Amino acid sequence: MFAILVLCFVALAAAQQPQPCTSPPQWEANIFDYNQQQKFMVRGRLSYDAVYRRERIIEEVNFGSQGDAFDVIALFDSQTEYIYDFKARNCSRRRIERPWRDFGIPQGARSFGEAYIGSSAAPGLGLLVTLWGGNHTTPSNDTVRTFGTWTYQACIPVRFISHSERFGRTETSFFDVTAGISDPNVFIPRRECLTEKEYAMRDILFGKPSKQIQQQ
Template sequence: MLTILLLCLLGFAAAQQPRPCTTPPQWEGRIYDSNEKQKASLRGRISYDSVYHRSRIVDDLQIGTEEIANDILSLYDARIEFDYNFKTKNCTRREITEPWRDFGILPDATSYGEAYIGSSSLPDTGLLITIWGGNFTLSNNETIPYIGTWTYRGCLPVSRTTYSEKYGNEVLSFYDLTVGISDPNVFIPRSECLTEKEYVMRHTLFGTTTKKN
């Protein structure tokens, strides 16, 4: 009898363990990123695609007193990043050396429970979020601890905070997210970033069909 009871209790405890929800693989919205140690802040719009490991961020970056406006297209599977500077009208093409990092909840993340942003005392006065944390490793083998929050319904990212001894605390927040990709050409580089031959073949080279959810 005791054995049966223990097995029932163990089964109940396992059933109570929170499981990561699944973030939609494609979405768009606004972001705000800040790092006090680097004296840097960024405001921008993001198109995000975890199916084909790519993102596009059109941002206004402030580092100290310097302001920079960029259009950055990152194609992780092709290991290419295109960085267009709105001020200089120049586009820089560089190799991506860091691995793709998903904005979804990582499989090995630790749950820190749930909480309301705002209030739970009245209807429509708060947003229920789930809180998860863990570590990820950079290409230089530096381990970065993080803690992130996602909406309980829909599993959309709300915020992510990371800490590095070298770079300091970085706080990334997400706003006005919509599921899916509104423009199927958003992941095609600007004409300024391509050669004439590449531009003619841009849809063949970069126009992978997007999946909407």
């Protein structure tokens, strides 16, 4: 009988362990991104697609007192990034060396509970969020420590902090998040970024990913 009670308590404790929610795989948001070690600050509008591992951001970038503006499309499955420079009015492409940033709750993350941004004293005065953190190792053997907050309802990212020896500390905040991708052509690079042949085939090359959307 005692053994049965012990097993029941163990099962109850396991059932009460917080479980991470699942963030929407595709969304758009205004973001503020800051990295102290690399001395840059980014403000922009991000289109984020975790299903096909791609993102587009129209951004203002500040390095100290210098400011620039870019339209960047990063296609991580093909390891290619297209960068349109608004000031120079030209486009370049390069191989992506950085790891994919997944803004969902990392696998194996530790729960730090729940909290209100603002106040819980009365309805409408605060936003209930969940807090998660942990460590993971990238394919390049770089250890990254992460901590973030997500809304209790819908699991929308609010703030995400990552730190590694290679990339330093990056803090990202999200505002005005909307679910889904508003423009299906948002991940097609500008004409200046493509050859004539690529531009003629842009809908096939960039507009129709081969993988099927995963059911959540």
